[in-house]
Amino acid sequence: MNSIAKPLISILVPCYNEQAILPINLTAIINYLDSKSHKYRWEIIIINDGSKDKTGEIADEFANQRHEVRVIHHPVNLNLGHALQTGFRHSRGDIIVVLDVDLSYSVEYIEEMVDKLQETAADIVLASPYMKGGKVTAVPFSRRILSRWVNRFMRMAAQDKYHTFTGMVRAYRRDFIRTLNLKTKDYEVNPEIMYKAMILRARIVEIPAHLDWTEQNKFSGQRKSSLRVLRSFFSGIMSGFIFRPYIFFVGIGAFLMILSLYELIYLLYDTLSYIAQVDSESSKLISFPQSLAIQFQRNPQTFLVGGITFVIAIQFLSVGFLSLQSKRYFEELFHLGTSLKKQTESKVSI
Numbered sequence: 001m002n003s004i005a006k007p008l009i010s011i012l013v014p015c016y017n018e019q020a021i022l023p024i025n026l027t028a029i030i031n032y033l034d035s036k037s038h039k040y041r042w043e044i045i046i047i048n049d050g051s052k053d054k055t056g057e058i059a060d061e062f063a064n065q066r067h068e069v070r071v072i073h074h075p076v077n078l079n080l081g082h083a084l085q086t087g088f089r090h091s092r093g094d095i096i097v098v099l100d101v102d103l104s105y106s107v108e109y110i111e112e113m114v115d116k117l118q119e120t121a122a123d124i125v126l127a128s129p130y131m132k133g134g135k136v137t138a139v140p141f142s143r144r145i146l147s148r149w150v151n152r153f154m155r156m157a158a159q160d161k162y163h164t165f166t167g168m169v170r171a172y173r174r175d176f177i178r179t180l181n182l183k184t185k186d187y188e189v190n191p192e193i194m195y196k197a198m199i200l201r202a203r204i205v206e207i208p209a210h211l212d213w214t215e216q217n218k219f220s221g222q223r224k225s226s227l228r229v230l231r232s233f234f235s236g237i238m239s240g241f242i243f244r245p246y247i248f249f250v251g252i253g254a255f256l257m258i259l260s261l262y263e264l265i266y267l268l269y270d271t272l273s274y275i276a277q278v279d280s281e282s283s284k285l286i287s288f289p290q291s292l293a294i295q296f297q298r299n300p301q302t303f304l305v306g307g308i309t310f311v312i313a314i315q316f317l318s319v320g321f322l323s324l325q326s327k328r329y330f331e332e333l334f335h336l337g338t339s340l341k342k343q344t345e346s347k348v349s350i
Helices: 022-035 055-065 079-090 108-120 141-157 189-199 229-240 245-281 288-298 300-349
Strands: 008-015 041-049 069-074 095-098 124-128 135-137 170-173 204-208 210-212
Touching (some): 022 041, 022 055, 022 108, 041 055, 041 079, 055 069, 069 079, 079 095, 095 108, 108 124, 108 170, 108 204, 189 300, 245 288, 245 300
Parallel strands (some): 008 041, 008 095, 124 204, 135 210
Antiparallel strands (some): 095 170, 124 170
């Protein structure tokens, strides 16, 4: 196979304060890619995201030794979203693979994801530890549980059912990922990519993967870039709202409406029962408004709770329908904007 026929693979490695593991893991990535040189041409792009340790210096040493390695330095920490966008812009490869520098997913997944992307003509291939055949090892219990449930929450909220929305280890078709106008600056960028890819009806494929923290746990205390569990959990929950926000408003509104109707039906039953009771005990007739006034005097809290709950339910349902309409407008505009962007880039390239 001559070099012209080989696809060029860009490996993106975002880094922030990773001096403890960067030399070992970057060497492992390079050695693996060297072993696949018969299948791929490759480049590694290290995004040094404003590290305060020697990460940048170590990365520059590798770049000086290997022409396939390039380093892009952010002067300050801009977070994962900006780091990925920087990598996407500077990638030359036909296929872009994003790796976590801790290699919690083995380097072998580079080949698996790239081959799957080519075989299935996919736009995105996800490494998923939560699908059938996937596995999680040595991840702290609290982090494992929170991550699993955040992804389940997103799966319930999303229209297309995938098992992993927050994972960073993925393969992208370069022409596709560059069409996405990404805005998120932090860890929410991965669910954002999924959401916007689904709007464009992109082909997304998952492969089972083994998430293994055995090696990185050896560097506990030496790494300054470990994700804050609660922050990533709550950001994941908030990211779930981007998929179908109206469901949450409509769901809460429907629940409150059921509660209010229960209260109001109970009041109606008591009012009518009181009328029937008075009619049976005396010849005196009592009107519905009079009976209702008596019930209010006896149980004013029921009127207040039922009435207020009903009003709040209407408000939630209204917001739900408005958010549904807004979501449809956004998706149409995003689709149109992406199409115009593609046409503009095509004219420029010609």
